[in-house]
Amino acid sequence: MVTTGIRVRREGGARDGADGAGPGRTPEVLVLLCSVGAAVTTVAQPFVLGRTLDLLLRGGDGAAGRWLALSVALLLGELLLDSLTSLFTGRCTAHWTAFLRSRAFDGLLRAVPEGARPLAPGDVGTRLTLNAADAGGAPAARAALAASVVTPVGALAALALVDVWVAACVLAGLPALALVLRSFARDTGASVAAYQRTQSELASRLLEALEGAATIAAAGTVGRERARVLEPLDRLAALGRQVWALHGRALARSGVLVPLLTLAATAVGGLRLAAGALSVGELLAVFRYAQLTAGVGGAASLLGALVRGREARKRTLALARLPALVHGTESLPPAGPGVLELCGVRVVRDGRQVLCADGVRVPGGATAAVVGRSGAGKSVLAAVAGRLIDPDEGHVLLDGVRLDRLTREALRTEVAYAFERPAPAEGTVAEAVAAGPRRVSPGQVREACRAAGADGFVRRLPGGYDTPLPEAPLSGGEHQRLGLARAFAHAGRLLIMDDATSSLDTATEHEVDRALRHSVRPGTRLVVAHRPSVAARADLVIWLEDGGVRAVAPHRRLWEEADYRAVFGAGGTPPGAPRAGTARRPEPEEARP
16 A cells, blocks of 8 residues: 655664553663752751751861861752753653654554544644653653652651651651642542643644635634634633642642641751750751651652653553554465455444445456445445455455455555545655655656656646655645656556545546556556546446445446436436437536446
């Protein structure tokens, strides 16, 4: 199958649980080590500073100088380690964000189209941008949160060494802080998940409005559309206030408890100083250690980032876990003509049968037009015939081999698609046409463009075939012709054209059809047709009605039936039979088989 030529970058490294290879634990470990180092220096400083103060008060200038130098070294070390923590946090977040986006994008590209169809473009965009960024920051936040425990635990241990009574006073108040954090983590998860879902809904509505901007302006419904797009905004604001209220409540509670614990520790320390059990320097250390121990409440911010990242990770990696096609191990017989067969094929969507095709056979090298009213199942048949989706029942054969048993390489090489809206690509025009499973020479690129009626306008571009595609001023029809050229360049045994000429005028479409028969690699063609002229040029027609195959026969034979002519809006009278009481008029070119 010809697909868009986008390369998905994969990050090497260790296994990341069930989510595949990621950047590994190294970036996270570096954040953890630097954070722990900074915490250790923070815990050591009050003791060293208190000892320095006691020596200065006692007049021990020589020893005090050495302790003062150690205090300065610890301060500089803390600054350096904090800087390294910020550096490694940025790198860790960038690596994990890139990995999660690549995983999600890879899963999206490999997914069965029907599996990804329920996801709105705005929802996908939000998952790949905002959610991926939040999720990418979770590993660094996890490391920082783990390191944040070192400071209060170390401070409590140091406080116990300085004075066990002050330590017992501080320890008595820690359960209250732990309850604050536990309540915050429990209540925040659901609110964050709802906030992220509403973000996606708002982005989806905005993207829909942008795509239909011309229609909205022409209909004069700007005000109504603005109200529809912004309707989730009130909900988003309410959820945002709820999240910030939870965060503020946790900070407020810890903000009350921390000063109370510090005040209680200072009071007990003052009593111990008055009793002669503590020195002035030790009282200074006690005060600082009480602050550091009670600072466990500051972990609320890190905990919030971790909860937000966890919910965002679920949403982002849901794209990576979309159901994908499982390929087999077989290959096609050499030099096969491309015989296509649909045997007992049945496709069901939401409990409704959208396609039933049994015993449909397209001979090798033949062109079959798929016709039917809107919703008859034409695109579903086209998707099943080239294994973009698997049928719920039955199987599809190409030269006698079931498509679901073919290797990915065999399927992609021998089955090509051309769509109404070709996927955008980067690079030059020539590179966009050459992108695909086969090696295509510059001469083959030009030949394919000539067959698709694209050579003329490509040569008129500023750089010809070397013009960067994003800079090429192309119309919708010209983009469609480039998509046809890419499919023609990689045509194998089966070429499926799903409404791929809808933007072409009748004359150009006829030229493309003639070139397809004489200038493109021979093979079987399956063409979704909306014009009777396309069906008339086909070798046979697969006529669909309400998801079932009503007939498989040449166009001229089917044209005798009024229901078939009605598919094209040609009325109920066969050509050549004038209506009663009217003179015969020349038949329009489009309705002439």
